[in-house]
Amino acid sequence: MSQVLIIVLKGLAGGAMVVLFSAIGEAIRPRGLAGITSAAPSIALASLLVALIASGVTTAYELSLGMIAGAAAMIAWCLVGIEGLKRLGALKGSVLTTGVWFVSALSLWAVFLR
Amino acid sequence: MALRDAERPLQERPAVEVAKARSARRSAYLIRFGFGAAVSVLAAVLGLAGGHRFGGLFLAFPAILPAALTLLEKKEGLAQAVSDVRGAVIGAVGMLAFAVVAAQLMRSATPVALPAALGAWVITSAAVYVLMRSLVHVFGERQYMPEIPTVEALPVITALRERRLSIAVAESCTGGAIAALLTAVPGAGAVMRGGVVAYDDGVKQDTLGVSPEVIAERGSVNAAVAREMAQGVKQRLRADVGLAITGLLGPHDGDEEGATYIALCMPDGRVLLRHYAEDHGPGRNRERDIRMALRLVLDGVSGEPH
Numbered sequence: 001m002s003q004v005l006i007i008v009l010k011g012l013a014g015g016a017m018v019v020l021f022s023a024i025g026e027a028i029r030p031r032g033l034a035g036i037t038s039a040a041p042s043i044a045l046a047s048l049l050v051a052l053i054a055s056g057v058t059t060a061y062e063l064s065l066g067m068i069a070g071a072a073a074m075i076a077w078c079l080v081g082i083e084g085l086k087r088l089g090a091l092k093g094s095v096l097t098t099g100v101w102f103v104s105a106l107s108l109w110a111v112f113l114r
Numbered sequence: 115m116a117l118r119d120a121e122r123p124l125q126e127r128p129a130v131e132v133a134k135a136r137s138a139r140r141s142a143y144l145i146r147f148g149f150g151a152a153v154s155v156l157a158a159v160l161g162l163a164g165g166h167r168f169g170g171l172f173l174a175f176p177a178i179l180p181a182a183l184t185l186l187e188k189k190e191g192l193a194q195a196v197s198d199v200r201g202a203v204i205g206a207v208g209m210l211a212f213a214v215v216a217a218q219l220m221r222s223a224t225p226v227a228l229p230a231a232l233g234a235w236v237i238t239s240a241a242v243y244v245l246m247r248s249l250v251h252v253f254g255e256r257q258y259m260p261e262i263p264t265v266e267a268l269p270v271i272t273a274l275r276e277r278r279l280s281i282a283v284a285e286s287c288t289g290g291a292i293a294a295l296l297t298a299v300p301g302a303g304a305v306m307r308g309g310v311v312a313y314d315d316g317v318k319q320d321t322l323g324v325s326p327e328v329i330a331e332r333g334s335v336n337a338a339v340a341r342e343m344a345q346g347v348k349q350r351l352r353a354d355v356g357l358a359i360t361g362l363l364g365p366h367d368g369d370e371e372g373a374t375y376i377a378l379c380m381p382d383g384r385v386l387l388r389h390y391a392e393d394h395g396p397g398r399n400r401e402r403d404i405r406m407a408l409r410l411v412l413d414g415v416s417g418e419p420h
Contacts, residue, residue, distance in 0.1 A: 019143050034198070036205040039205025040235070041231070044209070045231075065167050068214055070171040070213070075210065077176050078206050090186065101175065
């Protein structure tokens with residue numbers, strides 16, 4: 001399967017999975033519980049499935065390893081994001097603190113995965 | 115009769131409301147589809163350029179959350195957005211479990227790797243959520259109103275205490291939130307006389323003495339009603355200053371969504387008025403109204419230029 005087709009499939013599957021988890025999140029109350037679906041592995045599930053079918057086990061395994069670092073960085077971003085939101089509002093607070101994810105994820109990747 | 119502790123709803127119970135998912139706008143889902151597709155493509159391209167481990171990082175990139183939080187803040191207020199991020203912390207811990215299980219099983223038990231990883235996300239998230247709820251039960255919520263910390267009302271209470279002025283509050287659109295915030299400040303008892311939630315026009319007339327003619331002629335959201343509410347609550351609760359607020363928080367309250375009138379009746383009978391017309395969505399309108407009301411009291415009693 002060509003790389004372009006794989007990328008397109010990952011895009012379509014990722015978008016669909018995000019919509020599915022968003023719909024689940026909309027239906028759940030209270031908001032604190034629904035927020036769990038905000039950090040659902042929607043894109044990961046779609047991408048790993050397509051990678052497994054189209055590229056093989058090794059690629060999916062390598063992606064999973066990278067995701068461990070990304071998920072650890074996600075926890076750091078969310079924790080900092082709570083204070084960011086309180087102080088700066090949703091848009092500024094969440095966008096400006098995204099730097100925390102980049103620093104954490106790239107540091108973990110450089111130390112453990114490269 | 116006071117509720118027994120067992121009957122008191124300390125926290126909202128978990129529930130699934132399918133109608134809520136159906137009522138969400140199609141455009142919101144389309145935006146999320148676009149974000150999801152874009153991040154998936156980005157992760158795939160970066161994987162090709164920098165290796166699959168590098169691309170894998172972006173399978174846990176928080177790209178959709180900022181957009182979702184911004185929409186949520188506009189619709190339901192900052193407190194709900196903060197609650198959502200708190201939930202996202204739990205989901206992120208689950209996401210880490212997902213990645214670890216996927217990596218562990220991908221080569222040794224390929225067919226079950228992804229279902230098991232998804233199960234790990236659900237179980238881990240649920241376990242952390244239950245743990246967090248238990249901790250809240252044990253330690254209690256630290257903030258009464260997370261969207262506007264009590265500390266923001268402190269200068270108002272301090273200014274009133276320094277000038278030995280008492281205050282009474284009449285609220286329509288904020289439903290008692292200003293009084294709740296003021297009374298959450300330690301020492302509020304020295305200055306706070308009380309409040310009236312005059313949500314219904316009849317209460318505005320009967321309890322606060324707002325003129326029925328004014329309401330019949332111009333409705334209940336205008337400067338004249340706010341003025342009479344402030345004068346009425348000051349007089350009837352025998353306070354030195356009377357604060358009043360009336361507004362349309364939207365989105366179902368009429369054409370002037372977001373319009374609010376705030377009035378402060380001073381000890382000498384002068385009335386200071388503020389009007390805000392911009393619509394930021396019901397959640398943020400409410401926060402703005404509470405903050406602006408607090409600021410008006412602070413400016414009024416401090417003698418700042420208005």
